[in-house]
Every structure is written in structure tokens, then in C-alpha cells.
Amino acid sequence: MSEIVLKTNKLTKQYRDIRAIDNLSFTIRKGTTFGLLGPNGSGKTTTLGILLSVINQTSGSFTWFEEGNSNKQRKRIGAILEGPHFYENFTAYKNLKLISKIKGVGDNQIERVLKEVDLYNRKDDKFKTYSLGMKQRLAIASALLSDPEVLILDEPTNGLDPQGIADIRELIIKIASTGKTVILASHLLDEVEKVCNEYLVLKEGKLIHKGKVDQDVTNSLVIELASPDMIKLETVIKSNPYFISLKHNKNFFEVKFDGNTDFTLVANFLFENKIIISHFLVLKKNLETQFLEILEQNV
Amino acid sequence: MFRLLDIEFYKLRNSKYFWILLILFMIFLISVPISVNLFFETIRSNKMTREGRTLVNYVSFFYTEDLWHNLTYIYKLGTILLAFITMISITNEYNYKTIKQNIIDGLSKKEFLLSKIYMIIVLSLFVTFLVGIIGVVTGFLYSQTSDLSLIFENIKYLGFYFIYVLTFLLFSFFIANLIKKSGVSIAIMIFYIIMIEPIIVAISTYGLKIEWLSSFYPINGINNLISNPFSRHFFKDLNRFTLTPFFVSIFYIILYIYLTYKILKNRDL
Numbered sequence: 001m002s003e004i005v006l007k008t009n010k011l012t013k014q015y016r017d018i019r020a021i022d023n024l025s026f027t028i029r030k031g032t033t034f035g036l037l038g039p040n041g042s043g044k045t046t047t048l049g050i051l052l053s054v055i056n057q058t059s060g061s062f063t064w065f066e067e068g069n070s071n072k073q074r075k076r077i078g079a080i081l082e083g084p085h086f087y088e089n090f091t092a093y094k095n096l097k098l099i100s101k102i103k104g105v106g107d108n109q110i111e112r113v114l115k116e117v118d119l120y121n122r123k124d125d126k127f128k129t130y131s132l133g134m135k136q137r138l139a140i141a142s143a144l145l146s147d148p149e150v151l152i153l154d155e156p157t158n159g160l161d162p163q164g165i166a167d168i169r170e171l172i173i174k175i176a177s178t179g180k181t182v183i184l185a186s187h188l189l190d191e192v193e194k195v196c197n198e199y200l201v202l203k204e205g206k207l208i209h210k211g212k213v214d215q216d217v218t219n220s221l222v223i224e225l226a227s228p229d230m231i232k233l234e235t236v237i238k239s240n241p242y243f244i245s246l247k248h249n250k251n252f253f254e255v256k257f258d259g260n261t262d263f264t265l266v267a268n269f270l271f272e273n274k275i276i277i278s279h280f281l282v283l284k285k286n287l288e289t290q291f292l293e294i295l296e297q298n299v
Numbered sequence: 300m301f302r303l304l305d306i307e308f309y310k311l312r313n314s315k316y317f318w319i320l321l322i323l324f325m326i327f328l329i330s331v332p333i334s335v336n337l338f339f340e341t342i343r344s345n346k347m348t349r350e351g352r353t354l355v356n357y358v359s360f361f362y363t364e365d366l367w368h369n370l371t372y373i374y375k376l377g378t379i380l381l382a383f384i385t386m387i388s389i390t391n392e393y394n395y396k397t398i399k400q401n402i403i404d405g406l407s408k409k410e411f412l413l414s415k416i417y418m419i420i421v422l423s424l425f426v427t428f429l430v431g432i433i434g435v436v437t438g439f440l441y442s443q444t445s446d447l448s449l450i451f452e453n454i455k456y457l458g459f460y461f462i463y464v465l466t467f468l469l470f471s472f473f474i475a476n477l478i479k480k481s482g483v484s485i486a487i488m489i490f491y492i493i494m495i496e497p498i499i500v501a502i503s504t505y506g507l508k509i510e511w512l513s514s515f516y517p518i519n520g521i522n523n524l525i526s527n528p529f530s531r532h533f534f535k536d537l538n539r540f541t542l543t544p545f546f547v548s549i550f551y552i553i554l555y556i557y558l559t560y561k562i563l564k565n566r567d568l
């Protein structure tokens with residue numbers, strides 16, 4: 001249906017004695033926010049390096065935009081791979097200006113991207129004087145420079161403080177919402193979960209799972225509930241505006257709520273309706289549990 | 300081509316090492332005729348004996364017919380400064396992984412390489428042009444000739460100088476690409492030039508008695524483009540002119556570009 005942005009076919013990279021990636025085939029459709037998930041050393045960076053033509057694959061092939069994989073396609077992609085790489089003695093502005101020349105775009109975008117990552121007032125400072133977080137943000141700015149159709153980010157929140165992490169995630173979500181395709185490599189499940197809608201899991205170079213981040217799972221709240229009066233509990237809880245579904249278990253209900261509420265609101269709601277609670281347990285059913293299950297199945 | 304040159308010169312003109320080395324090179328260019336002239340003036344004014352005076356006139360540096368040969372021969376020495384520019388310009392890219400980012404941002408490896416090679420060609424042309432100007436000016440000022448057309452005699456040495464610089468820079472560029480670290484590659488290059496090749500030349504010439512082979516080594520081969528003009532006065536017969544060094548240089552130019560491309564193509568960045 002929708003256009004294919006990337007298709008890989010049995011990509012393999014063999015280093016001397018390790019197979020960094022092994023027969024990797026997957027497809028990414030336009031508009032997807034795609035997570036590349038896997039523990040350290042599982043081959044995420046290697047995969048992205050191949051897709052960006054800085055690493056030669058041992059075998060297999062890939063195609064961008066159903067066209068090819070030359071620098072012509074690469075100009076339609078904005079990417080950062082393993083940290084920021086800039087000319088140390090250039091100012092931020094000059095670094096971005098050089099990249100504009102390489103991408104063949106005018107320098108009228110520089111101001112916009114610098115503002116986007118909040119570096120505009122530091123634009124005339126040399127790159128080497130930047131803090132790690134600022135360097136990382138400049139890297140993201142450079143990836144946004146040509147207003148690319150695809151954004152590739154390898155651990156984009158590495159080295160950022162909590163505020164920086166939140167800002168970058170928000171930025172990624174904002175970019176994704178404009179219909180751009182985003183490919184995000186991370187070993188932080190939480191990050192992929194918050195940002196992505198599709199993902200694959202790598203382990204020792206092998207693709208062990210492909211899936212969609214289940215909006216239903218992540219954007220919901222599941223609580224185990226029990227009361228001496230289970231019948232009253234059931235009627236009351238079903239009247240909660242965020243109620244989604246209820247599952248009868250042996251001694252308790254497993255109740256699913258919309259993610260826009262939280263457990264304190266639920267507790268408060270039950271209290272106001274004068275329900276006596278004998279069991280209240282918030283279930284953390286999210287990608288992390290899925291991920292750990294998947295990894296375990298593949299030992 | 301102009302886009303690639305624009306990219307490369309943007310990098311250079313924002314780099315301190317480039318200006319420092321280029322200015323050093325220019326100082327070297329200008330200081331040669333001035334100091335040589337000073338040297339001869341001192342000898343003359345020191346009321347030397349008649350023999351001394353004739354000797355000075357005999358080997359006169361600025362004697363128009365020899366001017367280009369003499370100048371370019373001495374200017375060969377300065378090429379090492381330009382080689383440093385070439386080498387640092389590529390080792391920096393490896394060091395800071397900006398070569399990787401350039402490729403990610405949309406240069407092909409071939410374009411990246413071409414941007415550097417174009418830069419090397421333009422740099423070689425530029426310094427040849429400078430040497431040309433200095434040669435003409437020096438000819439006017441010092442050679443005490445009334446016939447101006449004599450100044451342009453033997454200007455072919457300017458062409459050889461260009462070929463020499465180009466080949467030498469590509470040689471240094473090749474080494475820098477191979478080694479990737481600036482200090483180490485500069486050290487290896489100098490070590491090769493002053494130790495390894497002379498030893499190999501000595502072995503093949505005096506040990507193995509294959510004299511003709513010495514014209515084909517990377518450094519010796521291109522050195523012959525501009526042979527030592529001063530020894531000519533003593534060994535007149537040795538000063539036979541051949542085109543061999545020219546073809547040797549062309550061969551090495553192609554070889555260095557080809558090998559550098561192969562290295563870059565097969566390398567994971």
C-alpha cells in the first residue's frame with residue numbers, strides 16, 4: 001500500500017571472527033517510526049553503517065526509496081551514527097554550512113535547525129568548546145538540515161541530561177508526526193517504546209523479532225483489583241470514564257484503563273465510590289516485558 | 300567539480316594549519332632569490348680574487364638560461380610543506396571521523412576523493428604560478444640581461460615543477476590515506492625519502508648493478524624531472540635531457556590515485 005522507504009535483503013557483515021549482522025531482511029514503510037532494538041554489540045550501528053554506505057557489507061543488498069543506494073538517495077536522509085562528528089575548530093554555524101554544501105541545499109535552513117535544538121545563541125562558538133549534550137544536539141540539527149524524508153538516529157539521547165532526553169524525544173515525535181520516516185537505534189527499550197510504532201529486535205546480529213509497538217499495550221494502564229464485594233466493584237469500575245475492559249481472574253479482576261488516567265486517579269475514584277479494596281496492583285505490561293520475554297525465548 | 304572544490308576549500312580556508320603552512324611556503328619562495336642574491340653580492344663586494352670572481356659568474360644562479368632550472372630545483376625542497384597540508388587535510392578527516400560524516404551526509408567515496416585530488420591539482424597549479432611570477436620578476440631584477448625573451452628560455456622547467464609537485468603531493472596523500480594518523484604518516488614519509496629509498500637505490504645500483512632501475516623509484520624517479528643544475532658545470536656530459544622522468548611521474552600519478560581509491564572504497568569508515 002504505502003511506499004517502501006527501505007528494503008534490505010539478507011544483509012550480512014562478517015568481521016574477522018564475529019558475524020556482526022547475519023542475514024538481515026526487513027522492510028520499512030513510509031511514515032513509520034522504526035525502532036532498532038538490541039543489547040550492546042548486537043549489530044545496530046553496523047546495520048545503520050551499512051545502510052549509510054560507510055561500512056561495506058559482506059553480502060546481501062539494500063535499496064532506499066525503491067531506487068538504489070548511492071549518495072543520491074543518501075542526500076534525502078539525515079543521519080547521525082555513533083555520536084557527533086564535526087570539524088573541531090569550526091563554529092557550529094560553519095559546520096552546518098559545510099554540510100549544506102555537501103547536501104546541496106542553501107544555507108537558509110541553518111538558523112531554523114539551530115533554533116530547533118536550542119543552540120542558536122551558541123552558533124559562533126567552536127564545536128570543540130561544546131559540551132557533550134550540545135554536540136549531540138548539533139548532530140541532530142545537522143541531520144535535520146536538508147529537511148530529509150528519512151531520519152536515522154543512532155542512540156540520539158546518549159550523553160544527554162533528563163531534560164535533554166525529554167526534549168529530543170519530543171522533537172523526534174514531532175518530526176515523526178509530520179509523516180517523516182524515522183529509524184531509531186537504541187538499547188533503551190523505554191525510548192523505543194515512547195517513540196516508535198514498529199520495531200525489530202537484534203541479538204548477536206540476528207533478527208529475532210519484528211513487531212509493532214502495541215498502542216493498546218503501551219497506552220493503557222492495567223490494574224489488578226479485588227474487593228470483599230466483587231459485584232459492586234465490577235459495576236463501579238465499569239462506570240469509570242477511562243475504563244476499557246475487565247478480565248475475571250480467580251481472586252481478582254484485571255482491569256484495563258485508557259493510558260490517560262493513572263493509578264492514583266483510579267484509587268481516588270474507588271475511594272470516592274466507597275469501595276473497600278483488598279488488592280491493588282499496577283501491572284507493568286509494556287515493551288520491556290515483551291522484550292525480555294523475546295530475548296529469553298531466544299537464548 | 301566546482302562544487303567539490305568549493306567544499307574542500309571551505310574546509311581548508313577555515314583551518315589554521317593550512318594558512319600557516321601556505322604562508323611558510325610563500326616565505327620560502329620569496330626568500331630564496333633574495334638570499335641567493337645577497338650571497339653573491341657579498342662574495343663580489345668582498346674583493347675576491349680574479350679566479351673567485353669568474354667562478355661566481357660561471358655558476359651564476361641568475362644566468363638567464365639556467366634561471367628556471369636553478370629556481371625550481373631549490374623550490375623542490377619546499378614541497379614538503381605543501382605535502383604537510385595535503386596529509387593533514389586527510390588525516391584530520393580520519394581522526395575526527397568527518398570523512399564518515401561527509402559520506403553519510405551525501406558525498407560518495409569517489410566524490411570525497413575527487414574533492415581532495417582537485418584540491419591537490421589546484422594547489423600545485425597555484426604554487427607553480429607563484430614560482431612563475433617569482434621567476435619572471437627575478438629574471439628582470441637580477442639577471443642583467445637586456446634581451447627579455449631570454450627570461451622565458453627553458454621555462455619548461457616550470458612545467459616539470461608542476462608535475463613534480465603534483466606527483467609528490469599525491470604520493471604523500473596516498474601515504475596519509477594508508478596510515479590515517481598525521482604524525483605517523485609524516486614520519487614514515489620522511490623516513491622513506493631520506494632512508495629507505497636511498498638504501499634501495501644504492502643496493503640496486505651498486506649492489507645489483509642495475510643502474511637504469513634507479514630512475515623508476517617513486518622519489519628518485521620524480522627527482523630526475525629537475526636534475527641537479529649545479530653539478531652540470533662539472534659533469535657536462537651527464538646533463539643529457541630525457542623524457543623518462545616525465546613518464547615515470549605520469550605512471551605514479553595514476554598509480555597513487557588508483558591505489559588511494561581502492562583503499563577508500565574497501566575501507567569501513
Ligand SMILES: Nc1ncnc2c1ncn2[C@@H]1O[C@H](COP(=O)(O)OP(=O)(O)OP(=O)(O)O)[C@@H](O)[C@H]1O
Nearest residue numbers: 015018020038039040041042043044045046047187
Ligand atoms: N571494526 C570492527 N571490527 C571488528 N568487529 C567489530 C567492528 N565494529 C563492530 N564490531 C563488532 O560487531 C558487533 C556489532 O557491533 P555494533 O557496533 O553494530 O553493535 P551495537 O548494536 O551498535 O552496540 P551498542 O549498543 O553498544 O552501540 C560487535 O560484536 C562488535 O564488537
Ligand SMILES: [Mg+2]
Nearest residue numbers: 044045082154
Ligand atoms: Mg551502536
